[in-house]
Amino acid sequence: MNIGAHYNYWVAIFLMMTGFYIVITHGNLIKKLIGLNLFSTSVFILYISLAKVRGGTAPIAAPGIEVYSNPLPHVLILTAIVVGVATTAVGLALVLLIYDRYGTIEEDEIRLKDDSL
Amino acid sequence: MDLIIDITLLTFLGITALAINRIDKLFCIIMLSGIYSLLCASLFVTMDAVDVAFTEAAVGTGIVTVLLLSTIGATDTQQRSAPHRPLLALLMVCTTGAILIYGTMDMPAFGDPEAPIHQHVAPRYINESLHEVGPPNIVTSILASYRGIDTLGETVVIFTAGLSVVGLIGFRGMQKFGDRKRAAGITRDDMDEHLVLRIIIKMFIPLILLFALYVQFHGDYGPGGGFQAGVIFASGFIFYTLMYGLDKAMQVMPPRVLGYIGALGVLIYGGVGVTTMLLGGNFLDYNVLMHEPLHGQHLGIFLIELGIGITVFSIMLLIFFAFSSRKGLRQ
Amino acid sequence: MEIMLNWISALSIGMGVFLGVTGAVGIFRLPNFFTRLHAASVTDSGCAFLILFGLMLQSGLTIPTVKLCFILIFFLISSPTATHALAKTALDCGAEPTPHPHEER
Numbered sequence: 001m002n003i004g005a006h007y008n009y010w011v012a013i014f015l016m017m018t019g020f021y022i023v024i025t026h027g028n029l030i031k032k033l034i035g036l037n038l039f040s041t042s043v044f045i046l047y048i049s050l051a052k053v054r055g056g057t058a059p060i061a062a063p064g065i066e067v068y069s070n071p072l073p074h075v076l077i078l079t080a081i082v083v084g085v086a087t088t089a090v091g092l093a094l095v096l097l098i099y100d101r102y103g104t105i106e107e108d109e110i111r112l113k114d115d116s117l
Numbered sequence: 118m119d120l121i122i123d124i125t126l127l128t129f130l131g132i133t134a135l136a137i138n139r140i141d142k143l144f145c146i147i148m149l150s151g152i153y154s155l156l157c158a159s160l161f162v163t164m165d166a167v168d169v170a171f172t173e174a175a176v177g178t179g180i181v182t183v184l185l186l187s188t189i190g191a192t193d194t195q196q197r198s199a200p201h202r203p204l205l206a207l208l209m210v211c212t213t214g215a216i217l218i219y220g221t222m223d224m225p226a227f228g229d230p231e232a233p234i235h236q237h238v239a240p241r242y243i244n245e246s247l248h249e250v251g252p253p254n255i256v257t258s259i260l261a262s263y264r265g266i267d268t269l270g271e272t273v274v275i276f277t278a279g280l281s282v283v284g285l286i287g288f289r290g291m292q293k294f295g296d297r298k299r300a301a302g303i304t305r306d307d308m309d310e311h312l313v314l315r316i317i318i319k320m321f322i323p324l325i326l327l328f329a330l331y332v333q334f335h336g337d338y339g340p341g342g343g344f345q346a347g348v349i350f351a352s353g354f355i356f357y358t359l360m361y362g363l364d365k366a367m368q369v370m371p372p373r374v375l376g377y378i379g380a381l382g383v384l385i386y387g388g389v390g391v392t393t394m395l396l397g398g399n400f401l402d403y404n405v406l407m408h409e410p411l412h413g414q415h416l417g418i419f420l421i422e423l424g425i426g427i428t429v430f431s432i433m434l435l436i437f438f439a440f441s442s443r444k445g446l447r448q
Numbered sequence: 449m450e451i452m453l454n455w456i457s458a459l460s461i462g463m464g465v466f467l468g469v470t471g472a473v474g475i476f477r478l479p480n481f482f483t484r485l486h487a488a489s490v491t492d493s494g495c496a497f498l499i500l501f502g503l504m505l506q507s508g509l510t511i512p513t514v515k516l517c518f519i520l521i522f523f524l525i526s527s528p529t530a531t532h533a534l535a536k537t538a539l540d541c542g543a544e545p546t547p548h549p550h551e552e553r
Binding site: 005006007008009010011013014015016017018019020021022024025026027028030031033034035037038041044045048049050051052053054055056057058059060061062067068069070071072073074075077078079081082083084085086087088089090092093094095096097099105106107108109 | 123124127128130131134135137138143146147150153154157160161164165166167168169172173176177180181184185187188189191192196197198200201202203206207209210211213214217218221222224226227228229230232234235238239242243246247253254255256259260264267268271274275277278281282285286338339340344429436439440443
């Protein structure tokens with residue numbers, strides 16, 4: 001179990017946890033969405049690290065190359081990136097609506113206004 | 118050497134993530150999240166995932182940053198509250214992280230060619246893709262042919278996101294185009310004030326659109342394909358909007374037309390599937406489209422990449438228009 | 449010939465890296481917005497140009513060289529435009545290019 005074998009996975013988990021921390025501690029809605037983005041991007045790093053083969057190249061068939069990196073996780077992550085941006089767009093639209101309704105995007109102030117309604 | 122680059126990029130990513138946590142100004146953290154996306158794209162390139170890097174750079178750095186900036190333009194620009202219960206959160210996060218790291222102890226070493234993930238389906242895709250499907254880019258052949266139904270689902274997700282955003286926010290103050298022309302009023306003097314920008318942008322927009330078409334049709338032979346091309350095409354129009362104003366951009370590309378185009382893309386994709394069923398094969402089985410299976414695959418992949426590109430372009434532009442037409446941003 | 453090309457490209461990339469680091473140091477150490485903008489633009493134009501030029505020499509006369517050439521032309525036009533846009537906006541918003549020394553910081 002040397003460092004080089006698992007360093008990628010540990011850093012991906014560290015980034016995942018940082019994103020998680022941002023989502024649960026900060027009250028600002030936009031910062032939460034950015035933390036969620038951080039989380040999902042770190043999951044992509046984890047998957048792409050799994051796909052890499054030592055000595056391989058990009059999975060584009062060319063004469064003379066024997067070893068390719070695994071293309072299947074690449075396809076999965078392509079879909080995941082695009083779905084992630086769709087989710088972020090809808091989330092930001094909701095933030096705009098919340099701002100129109102409550103006049104703020106801080107969670108504490110929204111809760112106060114809700115309680116006083 | 119690869120390992121040094123890897124470790125350096127990952128360290129930068131960690132520092133950027135910590136900085137995003139600490140800073141208060143929303144504008145700064147949006148810029149930092151753009152930097153984070155670009156660092157991730159570089160990391161993907163060093164790990165041989167060139168298609169993924171392309172998509173992350175175009176989508177994660179481009180579109181998400183633009184949407185975030187539009188949002189803070191219409192709302193606040195500063196975070197105002199302190200973190201809630203940081204110590205409890207830190208404890209929870211550390212526990213979860215420790216459990217996950219314990220879970221990774223069983224995972225194969227980074228880059229191991231004997232890992233189980235490389236043993237079952239992937240060798241079939243890598244070895245048979247040239248004979249069965251055709252394009253040299255194995256990722257495109259998996260995305261468009263072997264796993265075509267997942268990609269159909271993804272296209273419909275993008276379309277649904279566009280529908281949701283338009284349904285939630287809509288376009289404020291859409292008047293008839295006649296009134297718009299008089300009210301849009303970017304006079305000659307205004308434009309001369311931004312002379313340098315106007316000329317450079319006029320020069321660049323055709324090149325950007327041409328590059329998008331290149332990426333779209335070259336996706337079989339190198340990194341590229343429908344998603345990246347759609348996003349780059351939309352960014353050309355976003356560029357135009359930034360210079361000439363939202364009203365003029367909505368005249369050039371009315372949102373109603375964008376809605377039709379988006380639906381057309383999904384229709385093309387689904388239509389190819391139904392056509393193959395009517396011709397006797399399974400859903401999205403391109404072998405039956407023409408006399409030669411390989412030619413049928415080529416035609417099928419071309420058509421669905423076109424559908425994906427059209428849908429992604431129109432929905433991204435539609436979402437951008439919806440965000441930009443909020444009251445805070447209209448000047 | 450090969451050796452000379454290698455040396456020129458190594459020199460070019462090395463100078464590009466030096467300009468990049470200088471620009472980064474300048475962003476932190478210089479006092480004013482406009483001076484910092486100049487440091488950033490040195491990175492944008494000089495560093496990118498030299499590194500791309502060094503890479504073009506490395507890859508000889510192939511298709512990647514043509515692509516690098518296009519990227520180079522794009523960079524040469526777009527990064528000064530970005531700097532111009534930033535400076536113009538700052539001037540329009542009221543930032544002063546030459547403040548009095550005791551008013552800064």
